[in-house]
Amino acid sequence: MRALKYHGAWNVALEEVPDLRATGPDDVVVDIRFCGICGTDLGIVSGSYPIAVPGVTLGHEATGVVAECGPAVTNVKVGDRVVINPTPYCGQCRMCRTQRINHCVNKMGTESGVSYDGAFADRFLTTSRFVHVLPDHVSLQAAALTEPLSCVLSGVRKIQPPSMAAYTYVFGAGPLGLLYAWALSLKGLAPAVIETSPERLSFAQDRLPDGPAPTLPSTTPAAATFRQYGRAPRRRGRHHLGAARRALSTDGMRWDLHVDRSEGEAVRRSTACTSRTAACR
Known part of the structure; x- marks a missing residue:
């Protein structure tokens, strides 16, 4: 599969990487359909916001179709249209308990497009807690604005x-x-x-x-x-x-x-x- 990899300021490349698979019981693999270009992405690529880990796949404002599920997943199934929450959180730290889950102190290594492989790729791997089925009347393209709208x-x-x-x-x-x-x-x-x-x-x-x-x-x-x-x-x-x-x-x-x-x-x-x-x- 293809993925847009970040290697440093003004150093990104579309590369072939191994296909993602649902290997864990709660894993969900999504075939990406749309992924927005965020100001964070532009800052990472330009070097003005150097927060991404070199080698990471960029992108986090994404929607797609569920391709694979682990055996313990019950909230989505293969073929569901979903929007992805790109910022997993623990739910237990002080930030999470004060409704600031985007600042979870334990998110390092889990934040899509920053410290975890993101959605500028053919596929994205997450867990069932962080994918949400879209209503029939909401298009995959429109739903790609979910993450920026949540910030607003x-x-x-x-x-x-x-x-x-x-x-x-x-x-x-x-x-x-x-x-x-x-x-x-x-x-x-x-x-x-x-x-x-x-x-x-x-x-x-x-x-x-x-x-x-x-x-x-x-x-x-x-x-x-x-x-x-x-x-x-x-x-x-x-x-x-x-x-x-x-x-x-x-x-x-x-x-x-x-x-x-x-x-x-x-x-x-x-x-x-x-x-x-x-x-x-």
Whole structure:
């Protein structure tokens, strides 16, 4: 079978490796159908996020079809369409017991695409606890967004806005930025999405929530505020956040909540636009 192997910064190769088999009683082998390219993958390959073990197979946002099962597996069967949880956890450490299973202290050697062979491959080996059958109406392609969506929902769960009228904005209109916009909208907020890339602006125009929750003023629909910012003036070659704030705010107030999905650059330039009591994510 084929696997994309990581050997160092800018040193990856598609290699032939032995086929994976279900040799343990609780093993599940999945034929991979889709695997998303995450910012973590890009950081590993570029060397800006050097956390992966050399020789590991990359990839962790994956779905596929069960190919083999161990004799003790009861929750899935061969032929099931599944989404994979790429970050096994022990369930016993302090992090797991405080609902931070993605920071399990015992995950070294088990984290897909980092310290354990991931899903940029024809097959992936895991255990029954970390595969989940998909509903019939959810495609394998759409379900590949499950892992990034879980990260977004974990972040939104920790956000406590001062009110549903809080001025809210999301930096970055990539996949996670758009998912945050949807999740915050469903929470009752009306986030403005801020992006400086014309290509991402164009892509995101028709992929934002239609507008705020019914209880919010209809004067600040997400799509409209997004387009307004796209036309905000530049200063020294950069979008000026103060101008964006004035364009998006109906009363000149600073924003109360911001979510940064722009690798931190936006936050470093946003403090002047954020209230003293603002929540950041």
